[in-house]
Amino acid sequence: MASADGGPGGNTPQPSPDATTSGEPILGKPTSAATAPGSEATAIVTTDGSCGATNKNAICGNWPQGGCCSMYGFCGSTTSHCGDGCQSGPCLKGAVVPAPGPSPAPMNPNPGYFKVVGDSGVPVMHAGLMPNGRVAFLDKVENYTKLKLRNGQYAYASEYDPVTNQVVPLAYGTNSFCAGGTFLADGSFLAVGGNGPLDFIDPTVKNGFTGIRHLKRSSNDASLNGQDWIEPGNKLASARWYPSVQTMPDGRIFVVSGSLNGLDPSVNENNNPTYEVLSPTGVSTGQNIPMELLEKNQPYYMYPFMHLLRDGNMFVFTSKSSQIFNVNANAIVRRFPDLPGDYRTYPNTGGSVLLPLSSANNWDADVMICGGGAYQDITSPTDPSCGRINPLAPDAKWEMDSMPQGRGMVEGTLLPDGTVVWLNGANRGAQGFGIATDPTLDALLYDPSQPLGRRWTTGARSEIARLYHSVALLLLDGTVMVTGSNPVEQPVLTPDAKNPYITDFRVEVYTPPYLAGENANKRPTDVVLSSKDLKADGSTFGVAFKAPAGAKVVKVALYYGGFVTHSVHMGHRMMFLDVEGWKAGAAQQQVVVKMPPNRNVAPPGPYVVYVVVDGVPAVGQFVMVS
Known part of the structure; x- marks a missing residue:
């Protein structure tokens, strides 16, 4: 594998893998909680910040x-x-x-339902809803998938049509194992980073550690459907396996963290606790910039949670620690107390959402983080607790709540009625191959508008274990696609004692309460937008639609699904826009909708507009925001 050049003006982390593998390191259960008595007086003092039993029993001394x-x-x-x-x-x-600890979540009176609707064709590690309404699935190099390419090799990516439930194979050029991603300002889906080539499986797919991949789709150009991933040849400044990504207000791309080689993250030399910035077209500046939060929280520094705030700064969370970070100035703006509970990010990832933004909350919503675990082993307990914080509040502090059981690999997906559905994961274990058990099958519904202690209810129950490498994301019709689960190094199709949980290709749809039962007949219809090219500058656009009889309240949601992987929803956000001209009870409606005030609130890229009447969404429509 080639090394990576840090480029001018930055430090130059170098990958030095010992081997090419399709696996990943497992930290395991710590064997000792303390060194032997008196060791602090005699042990070697660290010179690089590493210490303990695996590092010659070095102690920290006065490490800064x-x-x-x-x-x-x-x-x-x-x-x-x-x-x-x-x-x-x-x-x-x-x-x-x-x-x-755990808190009860009573059964929702209308829990919704799960239904298997199709087959992904490939194991699903990464996913995103594209501007053509289809879902892109992206995976690592595997020795088996259900789809093949024209060259006879297995496909590791596919494009799924939720309308027909048909899937087609897509090709890519570099291994996207544990990549990160976002949408570019022009609507292209971007995947960055990955892992090394696996020539013994597929010699046509090359080193993806520094890979940059584009997938272009459009709501008005069907000729793009089914086209393969494009890799222009430009690369990241350094190798990044497990990076997080966020589109910034000016369209540039903030790429954070990763491993240099996919090896043991408890060894300093393997890690890349830096960030780099790409141009709006996805070209790196060539600089790798150290980031203190990542350095301090090794080995729990990969796939951090990130949310863009209304002041243009970034909320960044990893392990148990968080801060507001000014990317332009490379400066920490504010640090927060550690979130109580266990580890919350990889390899004990829970989930995080930025709750809905609106003018009513001054476009300044809370960040919510749930789940996690204690260590990377199948014996690890998982955390039922959730923290909620408003990072820009003068007295910002964590408000604690909890789910009905501990969950690792749980992911939160915003719904257009303002609630959040939490799906997937396990009650014991951690992320990694074969180290999670006791799958959590219930959908959990969270209503942020309710008082503390009354926010959680239990939704429908799936029959499918969704463990490591699963995804959940909102579709245009307001249902939630749930698919994936590939908790093995290479696909396994039949369970046995060694692998009780296998590779699952089934695609489910979860129908939330707002579309279940009698609500299924209460959708707004015939939605027409006056423009699908919108600006985040406070300007307005018109929406005409037909409301159901007796309708009382309308909301219009501007929704960004982002890049979904490993229970991290990169860039995910939703805004409720101000609406004028609504006439309660009228069937034919013509309203004026006001866009967010700036691109700090709505960074550029593809969004979906959902008209929501009395809590029930119409089928959404893609728009481009600039």
């Missing part, structure tokens, strides 16, 4: 970032370092705030 040696061997001062599992240093001498 903190004197606690974490369970996986990094020095620091956060609760991740000084809490349970600390090997040496001032362990547990500070206050550790407990997280709440």
Whole structure:
């Protein structure tokens, strides 16, 4: 595998893989919570921030970032370092705030339902709803899929049509194993990073560590449907396996974190705790810029949660720690107290959503983070707790809540009625091949408008385990696509004692309460937008539609689904727009809708407009926001 050049003006992390593999490292259950008595007085003092049993029993001493040696061997001062599992240093001498245990979530009176509708053709690791209304599925190199390409090789990507439930194969040139992604301002779907080539499986797919891939689709050009991924040849500044990505207000792309080689993240040399910025067309500046939050939280530094705030800064969360970060100035604006509970990001990822934005909350919504786990092993307990915080509030602090059981790999998807559905995952174990069990099958519904203690209800129950490498995302018709689960290094089709959970190609649709039962007949219809080229500048556009009889309330949602992978929904956000001209009870409606005030609130790219009447959405329509 080729090394990566950091480029001018930045540091130059270099990948140095020992082998090419389709697997990934497992940190395992820590074997010791502390070093032997007296070791602090005699052990070697770290020179690079690594410590503990796997690092020659080095201690942290006066290491600038903190004197606690974490369970996986990094020095620091956060609760991740000084809490349970600390090997040496001032362990547990500070206050550790407990997280709440499980809370009841009564059955929703209208729980919705799951239905298997199709087949993905390929294992689903990454996904996104494209501007043509179809869903792009993207996976790593596998020794088996259900689709083949014209060259006779298996396909590792596909395009699924939710209207017909048909799927077609797509080709790509570099291995997208654990990539990140977003949409470019021109509507193209972007996937960045990945892993090395697997020539023994497919010699036609090359090294993807620095890969940059584009998929172009359009709501008004059907000739693009089914076309393969495009890789122009430009690369990331350094190797990134497990990066997170966010489109910025000016259209540039913020690419954060990753591994240099896919090897043990408890070893400093394997990690890439930096960020880089791509142009609006996806070309890197060539600079790898160190990021303190990532450095401090190794090995839990990959796939951080990120949300763009209304001031143009970024909320970034990894492990248990978070901050507001100014990308343009490369500066930390504000740090927050650690979120109580277990680890929340890879390899014990929970899920995170930015709750709905509106003028009523000054486009300043809460961030919500749920689930997680204690360590990367099948014996790990999972965390039922959730934290909710308004990062821009003067007195910002975590408000704690909890789900009815612990969940790792749980993902939150915003719904156009303003609620959130939480799906997938497991009650025990962690991310990685074969290290999760006790799948969590119930949909959980969260209503952020309700008072604390009354926000959760239980929705319908699926019969399909959705473990490692599963996805959930909202479709144009307001239902939620749920697919994936490939918790094995290479596909397994028949369960056995070693692999009780196999590769699952089935595509389900979850129908939420707002479209179940009698609500199915209450959709707004005949929606016509005056323009599908919209600007985030406070300008207006018209919407005509037919409302059901007796309609009382209308909302118009501007929705960005983003890039979905590993229970991380990159860029995901929704805005309720101001509406004038609504006439309660009238069948024919003509309203004027006001766009968000700027691109901090709605960064450029493809969005879906949903007209929602009395909580029931019409079929959405794609628009381009600039």
